[in-house]
Every structure is written in C-alpha cells, then in structure tokens.
Amino acid sequence: MLVYTLTNNITGDVWVGTCKDSSDERFMQLQEAMALGIKAQIYKDLRDFGVENFTVEDYAVAHDREELKDIFDEAMDIHEGKSLVGVKTTLGKTSIANAAPLKSSTTRTRKATSSTTSTTKTKTVAVEKLATGRTGSAKKEKLIKEKLAEEKAAREAAKLKQVREQADEMAAIMARLDSRGSTANKGR
Numbered sequence: 277m278l279v280y281t282l283t284n285n286i287t288g289d290v291w292v293g294t295c296k297d298s299s300d301e302r303f304m305q306l307q308e309a310m311a312l313g314i315k316a317q318i319y320k321d322l323r324d325f326g327v328e329n330f331t332v333e334d335y336a337v338a339h340d341r342e343e344l345k346d347i348f349d350e351a352m353d354i355h356e357g358k359s360l361v362g363v364k365t366t367l368g369k370t371s372i373a374n375a376a377p378l379k380s381s382t383t384r385t386r387k388a389t390s391s392t393t394s395t396t397k398t399k400t401v402a403v404e405k406l407a408t409g410r411t412g413s414a415k416k417e418k419l420i421k422e423k424l425a426e427e428k429a430a431r432e433a434a435k436l437k438q439v440r441e442q443a444d445e446m447a448a449i450m451a452r453l454d455s456r457g458s459t460a461n462k463g464r
Contacts, residue, residue, distance in 0.1 A: 278424075279335040279347045281355060282306075282318075286325050291318055292335070292351045293360030294344060298431060303332040309365040316363050334424055 280299035282291040295302040307327055310319040322330065335351045338344035351357060 277338045277341070277344045279338065279344065279351050281333050281335050281351060281357070282360065283331045283333070284321060284325055285329045285331055287321075289321070290355035290357045291360050292348060292355060292357035293363075294348055297427065299332050299334050300428075303330075305365050306360075306363070312367055314364050314367065317358070318360060318363055334421075337420060337424065 278295050278297060278299060280293055280295060280302065282293065282303065283289070284291075293299075293302065306318065307322065310322045310327075336347045338347050348361070352359065
C-alpha cells in the first residue's frame with residue numbers, strides 16, 4: 277500500500293491519497309474520472325489548472341492498514357494536505373459508465389455511507405504490496421525508494437510484456453484471417 281502526493285504546481289496545494297501500488301496509475305484514473313463530470317474539488321482543480329500542472333510523487337509505503345493510516349495522517353500534517361480518500365472515480369450503478377467501465381477502474385471498491393450526511397463515498401480497498409514506511413533513517417528511506425523504483429520497473433516490464441504478447445496474438449490472428457481469405461479466393 278502506498279501513500280502519494282499530488283501537488284498543484286501553480287497554487288502549491290498538496291492532495292494526499294492512498295493506492296495499491298502505483299501512484300501514476302491512480303493519477304491516470306483520476307484524469308479519466310475527471311472527464312466523467314464528477315463533482316469534486318480535485319476534478320475542478322485538474323480542469324482549471326490543467327493536468328500538466330500537477331506533480332504526482334510517492335510519499336511512503338506501508339505494511340498494513342494501520343501503518344497506512346499513520347503515514348497518511350503524517351503526510352496530511354506535513355503538507356497541510358487535502359485528502360483524496362473517498363473521492364469518487366465512477367458515476368455509479370445507474371449510469372452508462374458501468375455499462376462500459378474505464379480500463380483503469382479495476383480496483384475493487386466498497387461503498388460507505390457517512391453518518392453525518394447521506395452521501396455515498398467510494399473507498400479503494402487495497403492489498404498490501406510493499407513493506408515499510410517512513411523512518412528516521414536516511415539509509416532506510418533510500419532503500420525504500422530503491423525498492424519502490426524496482427517494483428515500478430517490474431510493473432512496467434510486465435505491462436510491456438503483456439502488450440507484446442497481445443500484439444503477437446493479434447498478428448497471428450490476422451495471419452490466419454489472411455490465409456483463410458487467400459484460400460477462399462483460390463476456390464472461385
């Protein structure tokens with residue numbers, strides 16, 4: 277589990293959020309959700325200031341939910357941040373978005389109704405991926421950042437491998453279709 281920051285480079289506002297393992301993927305999910313017209317301050321800021329004026333950075337990783345909450349609270353305090361927890365990224369069950377869900381909205385969500393209001397918020401249910409969080413040691417921090425970089429590189433390599441496999445599969449399908457077409461034309 278990962279705590280990340282999303283900084284508005286124009287205003288200096290810092291948004292703090294959590295995700296399973298990739299802050300870049302989560303930022304892409306927020307950008308896709310922005311296009312849906314969901315009313316939330318982060319989407320207004322993304323539209324008003326432009327996505328290119330935001331910087332996403334990994335803050336720290338956590339072993340478990342308790343540590344995730346502590347790290348999240350720390351990031352909120354240090355950056356005087358605005359929380360991304362509970363920000364909707366889909367329109368809901370009755371909308372067209374569910375008929376054709378976004379490709380990046382593959383994370384499981386659960387709905388929680390606030391006791392003070394009748395609004396429903398969507399929270400990401402994340403599975404623990406990396407170990408350790410913020411420490412008092414620069415050496416440990418460096419090791420954590422190196423581990424994050426390794427994990428990110430591994431995810432990127434897996435994605436590239438999947439894309440290559442899909443391209444190879446598509447090429448094989450196209451070759452079979454071409455061969456069927458050429459044999460069908462010979463029979464005429």
